[in-house]
Amino acid sequence: xxxxxxxxxxxxxxxxxxxxxxxxxxxxxxxxxxxxxxxxxxxxxxxxxxxxxxxxxxxxxxxxxxxxxxxxxxxxxxxxxxxxxxxxxxxxxxxxxxxxxxxxxxxxxxxxxxxxxxxxxxxxxxxxxxxxxxxxxxxxxxxxxxxxxxxxxxxxxxxxxxxxxxxxxxxxxxxxxxxxxxxxxxxxxxxxxxxxxxxxxxxxxxxxxxxxxxxxxxxxxxxxxxxxxxxxxxxxxxxxxxxxxxxxxxxxxxxxxxxxxxxxxxxxxxxx
Amino acid sequence: xxxxxxxxxxxxxxxxxxxxxxxxxxxxxxxxxxxxxxxxxxxxxxxxxxxxxxxxxxxxxxxxxxxxxxxxxxxxxxxxxxxxxxxxxxxxxxxxxxxxxxxxxxxxxxxxxxxxxxxxxxxxxxxxxxxxxxxxxxxxxxxxxxxxxxxxxxxxxxxxxxxxxxxxxxxxxxxxxxxxxxxxxxxxxxxxxxxxxxxxxxxxxxxxxxxxxxxxxxxxxxxxxxxxxxxxxxxxxxxxxxxxxxxxxxxxxxxxxxxxxxxxxxxxxxxxxxxxxxxxxxxxxxxxxxxxxxxxxxxxxxxxxxxxxxxxxxxxxxxxxxxxxxxxxxxxxxxxxxxxxxxxxxxxxxxxxxxxxxxxxxxxxxxxxxxx
Numbered sequence: 001x002x003x004x005x006x007x008x009x010x011x012x013x014x015x016x017x018x019x020x021x022x023x024x025x026x027x028x029x030x031x032x033x034x035x036x037x038x039x040x041x042x043x044x045x046x047x048x049x050x051x052x053x054x055x056x057x058x059x060x061x062x063x064x065x066x067x068x069x070x071x072x073x074x075x076x077x078x079x080x081x082x083x084x085x086x087x088x089x090x091x092x093x094x095x096x097x098x099x100x101x102x103x104x105x106x107x108x109x110x111x112x113x114x115x116x117x118x119x120x121x122x123x124x125x126x127x128x129x130x131x132x133x134x135x136x137x138x139x140x141x142x143x144x145x146x147x148x149x150x151x152x153x154x155x156x157x158x159x160x161x162x163x164x165x166x167x168x169x170x171x172x173x174x175x176x177x178x179x180x181x182x183x184x185x186x187x188x189x190x191x192x193x194x195x196x197x198x199x200x201x202x203x204x205x206x207x208x209x210x211x212x213x214x215x216x217x218x219x220x221x222x223x224x225x226x227x228x229x230x231x232x233x234x235x236x237x238x239x240x241x242x243x244x245x246x247x248x249x250x251x252x253x254x255x256x257x258x259x260x261x262x263x264x265x266x267x268x269x270x271x272x
Numbered sequence: 273x274x275x276x277x278x279x280x281x282x283x284x285x286x287x288x289x290x291x292x293x294x295x296x297x298x299x300x301x302x303x304x305x306x307x308x309x310x311x312x313x314x315x316x317x318x319x320x321x322x323x324x325x326x327x328x329x330x331x332x333x334x335x336x337x338x339x340x341x342x343x344x345x346x347x348x349x350x351x352x353x354x355x356x357x358x359x360x361x362x363x364x365x366x367x368x369x370x371x372x373x374x375x376x377x378x379x380x381x382x383x384x385x386x387x388x389x390x391x392x393x394x395x396x397x398x399x400x401x402x403x404x405x406x407x408x409x410x411x412x413x414x415x416x417x418x419x420x421x422x423x424x425x426x427x428x429x430x431x432x433x434x435x436x437x438x439x440x441x442x443x444x445x446x447x448x449x450x451x452x453x454x455x456x457x458x459x460x461x462x463x464x465x466x467x468x469x470x471x472x473x474x475x476x477x478x479x480x481x482x483x484x485x486x487x488x489x490x491x492x493x494x495x496x497x498x499x500x501x502x503x504x505x506x507x508x509x510x511x512x513x514x515x516x517x518x519x520x521x522x523x524x525x526x527x528x529x530x531x532x533x534x535x536x537x538x539x540x541x542x543x544x545x546x547x548x549x550x551x552x553x554x555x556x557x558x559x560x561x562x563x564x565x566x567x568x569x570x571x572x573x574x575x576x577x578x579x580x581x582x583x584x585x586x587x588x589x590x591x592x593x594x595x596x597x598x599x600x601x602x603x604x605x606x607x608x609x610x611x612x613x614x615x616x617x618x619x620x621x622x623x624x625x626x627x628x629x630x631x632x633x634x635x636x637x638x639x640x641x642x643x644x
Contacts, residue, residue, distance in 0.1 A: 071331070081335065
């Protein structure tokens with residue numbers, strides 16, 4: 001039996017997430033992946049922004065920092081620069097990381113600074129009542145899209161890859177074992193890692209889109225999930241609306257703070 | 273006596289900061305502050321610290337808050353437009369009581385305004401720029417040597433009260449050179465070492481109005497949030513806790529104002545005409561004052577060095593005895609408006625100018641003669 005009490009602040013439970021919310025599944029996957037790293041809890045630093053996903057930092061028994069909307073990644077960057085020995089994990093959401101915090105997301109990926117970003121993608125702004133996010137699918141409804149949503153979505157995996165992240169993966173809450181494995185792989189990567197986890201918000205998204213229950217929404221996610229290997233055999237039209245899952249990039253590139261210390265500090269004649 | 277160095281204001285600011293223990297700088301280029309970042313990029317890797325140029329000013333201030341929580345004395349530097357972008361995170365620093373320093377080398381605003389011209393237009397932004405009620409400490413030097421020593425005091429106050437400190441500089445000061453004597457005998461307040469039993473640790477346990485917060489990664493795991501929180505650091509948005517927290521944050525500074533306040537009085541000791549001015553503009557006021565004194569006019573200068581909290585008690589005392597209080601600023605009267613709270617309106621004369629030049633001693637003298 002996995003000892004969740006070892007990693008969760010049990011006195012802070014029950015959590016604020018709605019019944020059946022996928023965020024709990026992601027949190028569970030994250031702590032199980034962290035456990036596999038055998039890290040001292042004192043060495044783990046969890047940083048989040050604002051939104052439903054970002055409440056995760058309150059429940060984990062690590063060093064934890066609940067920051068401003070969109071800014072988890074730059075706060076985490078400062079922590080890593082000041083104390084690189086900390087294992088820094090960012091919990092963020094689709095709105096937090098790709099709308100208000102989009103600029104920070106791409107620049108941290110470009111630097112390849114050693115942060116593991118677990119991005120809870122529920123395709124909506126849940127906490128504020130169901131407004132559309134950069135990943136709300138076209139044609140669906142949101143509180144600010146009462147006539148149907150017209151914006152094209154971000155492909156967060158492509159965004160991370162184009163920005164230079166060295167580990168990029170996508171999974172869903174319908175496949176918790178795969179998700180846990182991907183987060184573990186991301187934690188192992190010395191560099192910027194992005195694990196997008198597609199999650200369900202039946203309360204704010206599902207109810208407006210004929211999927212009232214967690215079951216219906218998770219089924220909707222499961223039915224659209226396609227592995228990367230299978231996707232490679234499919235035509236673009238067949239991939240429309242699908243969620244392609246898998247590890248999209250896993251490579252080694254010099255990490256930012258290590259490079260700073262190796263090149264800048266040495267040339268400056270200092271020592272950290 | 274220490275070494276004498278001929279320094280630019282921005283350079284003195286960076287050197288003073290490193291002397292105060294700065295170990296992490298996150299910043300974004302902006303005129304007229306960029307030399308501070310450039311100097312930090314050069315100095316910090318020599319001094320056991322690190323520098324990063326972030327993608328914007330919001331990221332810059334966010335990064336230094338993270339750096340400070342992880343134990344490194346941290347700072348950023350910017351100018352008006354960047355200072356506007358930093359306001360939300362400045363409020364986070366005040367709310368979560370995190371020590372760091374934000375330098376604003378002021379330029380003409382609003383908006384892009386006049387990047388290479390002086391203005392004292394951000395005095396009120398420094399006070400009320402972030403939303404909500406909050407205490408603020410802001411320092412404002414008048415010369416390059418004072419910049420060197422005041423930036424050290426900014427770090428010390430920040431550590432002492434676990435409070436972000438705003439450091440205002442004039443564009444002219446940032447870009448001008450003067451001699452600075454680098455003294456050896458400078459008090460540096462180090463980051464407080466917090467120890468305790470991990471299972472019992474409360475990062476916001478208050479001692480003498482100041483929270484006892486550790487650094488991350490040193491054995492005491494804790495939570496920090498920008499929400500109202502109790503002494504464990506976890507959210508508590510009960511009305512009772514909100515009232516108590518804000519009252520205590522204000523008290524933290526107000527009850528120790530003697531440690532924070534700093535001003536300079538020159539000229540006649542109980543002047544008929546009191547000249548009030550800050551930063552580089554005060555030097556022009558002091559010159560005018562000297563000349564007026566020579567002509568037999570009872571004039572004196574009151575120059576707040578700590579501009580927030582505003583040293584109103586002493587200024588009110590002096591103003592009571594004066595016939596006129598001339599407030600000289602390169603803005604539309606931001607300090608004059610503040611002074612109207614505690615100085616009778618018929619005594620106040622506001623001398624303001626926004627043409628990208630300092631108000632000259634001659635103009636100050638003729639204004640004084642006109643109102644006496």
